[in-house]
Amino acid sequence: MESATLVCLPFAGSGASFFKKWQAVAPPGLRVVAPQLPGREERLDDEPHITVEAAVSEASGWLLPRIADTSRVALFGHSLGAVLAYELAYRLSGQVPVVGLFVSGSAGPWSVRQDRASGLDDEGFLVAVRRLAGYRHPAMDHPEMLEMLLPMLRADVEMHENHRPQARPPLGIPVTAVRGDRDDLVTAAECGQWGDATTGPFDSVELAGGHMYLTEPTGERALLRLIENRLDARAAAC
Template identity: 55%
Template sequence: MSPTELPLVCLPFAGSGAGFYRAWNVAPPGLKVVPLQLPGREELFLEDPFTDASEAAAALAPRILELVGREAPFALFGHSLGAVLAYELARELGGRSGLRHLFVSGSPGPGSGRERRATGLDDEEFLARVGEFAGYRHAAFDDPDLRDLLLPLLRADVAMHEDYVPASDTPLPLPVTSLRGAEDGLVSRTQAEEWRSTTGASFDYRELPGSHMYLVDSPEVLLATVAQVLSDGGAAPADPDRGGSPCS
């Protein structure tokens, strides 16, 4: 990794893995996409998936430091479930790392639970509800063998997301940017702007073309937006006079 490239560590959304981000080869100069793999998928398929976001953050934090270096600057990005995982990771890493910015995508603020749940529904109802949430249904779930293979992981991820309770409401001492597809029917602008209360530093809200899963079709637009935010000074450390406190 070039010393001039800022790593953007990317957390997967429910049911996905690092392979989704490994396919992104459109990062602008100065930005390096660093996918973070979670257990239960792809090369870690035989490992049990996480069931609690705070426990996941505690387990994943050392892995991030291995990937980017203990003192090296980097940013975090997560979409939907990945957003709350990235948020908990920001808390877990605290001042022990070079974390400079948190990007959360397609997610209401961490204190807002989802009114309609998929957890507990039978397989077909579960997949229909998840498809409603995401705005699309992956073709793999139309293959009976693949569906049986993938459903346990998706159920675990969805339950972890729907049961999520933030570990703390103390504002983070670093900038936070909330991203959302302009036509997202699952997360409203008001909900996406709830992330403002999570930081004692600067907050930025950006809308990008598309629906809830806008990043599937337009990763280059997303990465260009991230790079612009960072180049505009969004990666600056928090001003201690703004009320941010050390992460717990």
């Protein structure tokens, strides 16, 4: 495969380290890059963003000098990360060669979540996040760590729940939407809404697992193979 860079955006509560291990299992020629947003991991003391616009602006500024010489750039995000990747695709358009958008575990970007966690007290918030994310962050079992991470997690959830995309023309790049075949949070129909986000090729794919299928080694490998196959096929078609 011709070399390409896969830019990965975090789901709520996660950081760049989640994607760093992907490089070890990524196919040859695929470079994995993940911007570190504030409020997490080594940037724990930095104020987290509460809007998608601010997060995307910082991510693009960090990315551009690192991908300026890349011949092909693809974007990936899961849940909140899918929204960030979608918005980043617009931000990078015309500056770098974006050849694909891979969105996972997310309804179309204009959908509005009716069941919200923002504004709840800490106990209610964590219960709601567990229900809405289908995932229990390891920090939830460690009170001291949870206290440190809670502001970032609240900011991520607020960012996701309050975001409303701008009215603008669809993207013109290939989009692949992915969900776990046992995802009880995002339906196949909701995943298919991403077809309206582009005038380019679109496909919707199910991989084995639940909403957080990508946190399992088998899901991780299956996802990277899918991305590799789609990028290979698109490069061959050019």
